Amino acid sequence: DQQVKQNSPSLSVQEGRISILNCDYTNSMFDYFLWYKKYPAEGPTFLISISSIKDKNEDGRFTVFLNKSAKHLSLHIVPSQPGDSAVYFCAASANGANSKLTFGKGITLSVRP
Amino acid sequence: GAGVSQSPSNKVTEKGKDVELRCDPISGHTALYWYRQSLGQGLEFLIYFQGNSAPDKSGLPSDRFSAERTGGSVSTLTIQRTQQEDSAVYLCASSSSSAGAGTQYFGPGTRLLVL
Numbered sequence: 001d002q003q004v005k006q007n008s009p010s011l012s013v014q015e016g017r018i019s020i021l022n023c024d025y026t027n028s029m030f031d032y033f034l035w036y037k038k039y040p041a042e043g044p045t046f047l048i049s050i051s052s053i054k055d056k057n058e059d060g061r062f063t064v065f066l067n068k069s070a071k072h073l074s075l076h077i078v079p080s081q082p083g084d085s086a087v088y089f090c091a092a093s094a095n096g097a098n099s100k101l102t103f104g105k106g107i108t109l110s111v112r113p
Numbered sequence: 114g115a116g117v118s119q120s121p122s123n124k125v126t127e128k129g130k131d132v133e134l135r136c137d138p139i140s141g142h143t144a145l146y147w148y149r150q151s152l153g154q155g156l157e158f159l160i161y162f163q164g165n166s167a168p169d170k171s172g173l174p175s176d177r178f179s180a181e182r183t184g185g186s187v188s189t190l191t192i193q194r195t196q197q198e199d200s201a202v203y204l205c206a207s208s209s210s211s212a213g214a215g216t217q218y219f220g221p222g223t224r225l226l227v228l
Contacts, residue, residue, distance in 0.1 A: 004155070034216065043117070043204055043219035044156070089155060100146065100169060101217060103155035 003027045004092050006104035015113050019077040023090030023104055026071065030092040034101065035064060035075045038087045047088075048075070080111045115139070117220035119205050125226045126195055134190040134223045138207030145188050146208075146217060147180060148172075149201040156204060162188060195227045 005024045013019045021035075031052040036044035050057040050064045050073070057064050063076045077084055087106045093099040118137040126132050138145050147159040158172040162182045173179070177195075182188040192199055202224050206217035 006155075036219075041221070043206075043221045046216055046218060049216060091156075100158040100161050100172070101148075101156070102158070103148075105153070105155040 001026070002104075003030075004090055004102050004104040006090055006107050008107055009105070010108040010110070012110045012112060013080050015082055015111055016079045019075075019080045019084065019109055019111070021075040021077075021088050021090075021107050021109065023073050023075075024071060025073075025092050027092070027094065027102070028071070029094040030102075031095070032093045032099075033064070033066060033073050034091045034093075035062075036089045036091060036103075037084075038089060038106070044089055077109075080109075082111045082113050085109055085111050117205055117207055117218055119203075119220040119223050121223060122221065123224045123226075125228065127228055128197060129194055131191065131193045132195055132225065134192075134203050134225070136188045136190070136205030136207075136220060138186065138188070138205070139209075139218060140186075142207035142209045142218075143185065144208045144217075145182060146206045147188070147190050148204045148206065150204060150222075151201045159190070192225075195225075197227050200225055200227045 034049040035047040037047045038044045048059050048062045048064050050066050066073045089106045090104040091101040120135045145162040148156040150156050160180050161169040164185045165182050177193045180190045202222040204222045206219045208217045
């Protein structure tokens with residue numbers, strides 16, 4: 001049973017436009033959510049996170065939105081740049097710090113110049 | 114500062130052989146995690162260390178898999194009698210309590226291929 005779902009395997013957007021990456025979860029015990037970015041042959045790099053007590057967190061071009069009632073979160077990248085092309089993983093943890101992460105399968109973002 | 118390092122970066126082995134994978138976490142990070150990523154899949158949790166103890170081993174897929182951590186630093190993941198389904202990228206991550214709840218920093222991974 002997959003507790004974190006990224007239902008779209010890929011997304012292609014034009015440079016300068018907005019990229020919206022979606023993620024759904026089923027476990028109501030999750031209280032912390034993260035997005036990681038991964039380039040080929042490298043480990044995942046932490047991008048942005050959000051606690052379940054918030055509904056929005058912004059860091060530069062990246063904003064994460066959390067809708068707890070819908071068990072849905074999304075990552076917005078504005079404006080998208082070619083260097084953003086990578087695989088993006090949504091992850092979630094329960095019970096706060098130093099808890100294992102449950103990952104989605106990832107979505108491949110391609111930003112066209 | 115130095116990030117998480119893993120060795121070897123690539124490992125090819127024959128079915129039935131044992132392999133050892135090493136992880137060097139970020140200095141001062143008390144928590145260490147092992148994950149693996151099979152082809153086309155997300156990262157799958159294997160084991161979590163807090164200091165030298167492993168309070169959560171729930172992700173280890175079989176008793177062929179074991180891990181240890183000594184001195185609160187380096188960790189070794191051992192796979193005995195490897196099988197072809199063990200082929201995956203094995204990723205190590207570390208975190209500290211000051212990094213924010215759940216923020217884990219990953220190494221580059223070890224790509225294991227079992228022939």
